[in-house]
Amino acid sequence: MSASAQETHDPPAAGREQALRQVEQFIYREARLADEHDYDAWEALWTDDALYWVPAGGDLTVPAERMSVIYDNRSRISTRLAQLRTGRRHAQDPPSQLRRVISNIEITGEDHGDIIAAANFIAAESRERGVELWAGRVIYRLRPAGNELRMAGKQVLLVNRDQPLPTLAFLI
Amino acid sequence: MPVDGSGQVPVLAADRPDYRRLIERARVHSSVYTDPQIFADELARIWYRTWVFVGHASEVAQPGDYIRTTIGLQDVIMARGTDGRVHLLLNRCAHRGNLVCEAQRGNAKSFRCPYHGWTYRNTGELIGFPFNQGYGGKGTIEAELSLARVPRVAEYQGFVFGSLAPDGPDLAEHLGEAARELDRLARLSPEGRVELTAGWLRHRTRANWKLLAENETDGYHPQFVHGSIFSVTGSPIGALYSDKSAAVTRSLGRGHSENDLRPEFRKAGEPMRWFGTTADRVPAYAAAMRAAHGPAAERILIEGAPHVMIFPNLFVAEIQVFVIQPLSAGECVQHSTAVQLAGAPELNRRMVSQSVGSVGPAGMLLADDTEMYERNQRGVAMLAPEWLDLRRGLARERIDERGLRIGGATDETGMRGFWQHYLSLMEGA
């Protein structure tokens, strides 16, 4: 590839900066909605072909044939949120007190028009049982829709996913 | 904790609690869930003596395959030898006691301890060690220093059990009436084989292991604990566990118990209803079952899978398998996976999907059970009323045509059977 072709395909620095800012703002908002149990607003972030995946263990091949902590399509996300909204989901009644910090946000790629972004997080979850510390990497598949982004995929790779995990009933 | 008002736990000569005074026919004392001494006693008298489920043959399908598993607090290697047999070894080098295997699974016909290089066959024999002149050369001490073997290993329908006691009842005697429930599960495979190959979720649970074992066939809790998900999905499961249900709770003897839902499924008479679907939505599976079983297929497809707790740690809940791993009086780990049926790819993917939604740390069913276990563990630490009540359905129990004790769908018949067997193991010589 020649130097001039490189420049044509590479968005100018200002455009890259703007895209990253938009991705960051989306990720921060998604985290806040999850922390605050704003189920309606969080659900509205998803596209119809959504995939919300929290793998268990190290094997990330053939997820449809392997046990995952969460492997929700759009319909399963709705069911999960509907259960939370009943107020009788005991593992979230009362809801966990939550705050997460998200950092190391990068746009790592592009796939069929979707932006692939990755970040690290640490979340503190407080329940009567005690404070649980959660940490890991999140890989987002974000889809530009007009001036906004929607979430088509969220994969949460917990650092301790190969170990026994305590109950994880909030939106990680 | 005081039992008789004297402020003292009554003890036997060897400083052991008098279990007859802690476990009665229709109530159990709180201390059996909280006392570290009782937990230590359980390790010796239950976990290191009776048959304990360790894994499934399909998890070590090839010669040289191994996985790490547990019996009580013991770290156990389950390996398939080149002889094709499954071997259970304690994961402890005979030299300095280091863990020999670190990976959760792998394929190796021999293991080499990372500390000093001692090398063992996957059947336990010590092959040798570096610089053997320090031990007087080759063939001097190898025979006396092997990996410790779990003295008894046996399988049933591919479910592998180990017993750390060199003798005692054999596996067939231990399983007793529960064996036919594993047969029922295997029969749902067109090839007659269950496989546990979808991987395990591990759920850390701050509760005594017995709260889980009791709950597995407690038909009284589903409408309360799982009401949220039943109402959202319109699930008919709740109705199976009501006072109007024709289902029964059966004590199978030796601490095993089941919720027998077949009376309800027979009433409906619809193949695959137990799986929440119809035969025409899984046509390849239904055809394979009819080819394999002939006219008997209809009954098999109507009656579905078992819901059976096998003492002390294996629970088959229709399409899921759970294993309870005790850690201490107040903590355990629940392992869960989806049943996979050989020759039923159409069903296997659905079973994984349903299981992932239901079980494990985020499961829409099991996270709520686990919340109950953990609150229950805090509750039983309270001083009074001291006892947990087990009398539900006692007055309406009866003996069925197989000579087994049954109660209604919501009765505590299974729990009473669990405690009777527990008591026989704990108070024995």
Next chain:
Amino acid sequence: MTTPADGPENSGSGGTVASEFASVAAAVDATANGPRLRLEDLRTGKVRFLDALELETIVWLPDGHLTQLLDPSADRWREGPG
């Protein structure tokens, strides 16, 4: 119970090592709980799997030991007891 995955369809990428004296296919097999080398004597169809520790051991085998194993009487064409 055990179904040895010795069919060629289960083999990963590999190749054949052949001479006028022997012909052996080698491939890394991924059907077990960990990777292993699948070797097939193409003249007889006999298959052997070697794990990583066995392979490392072979690498370190002195030539003299290996040569002893090549004696036709050592194993395959041994006659009589002992």
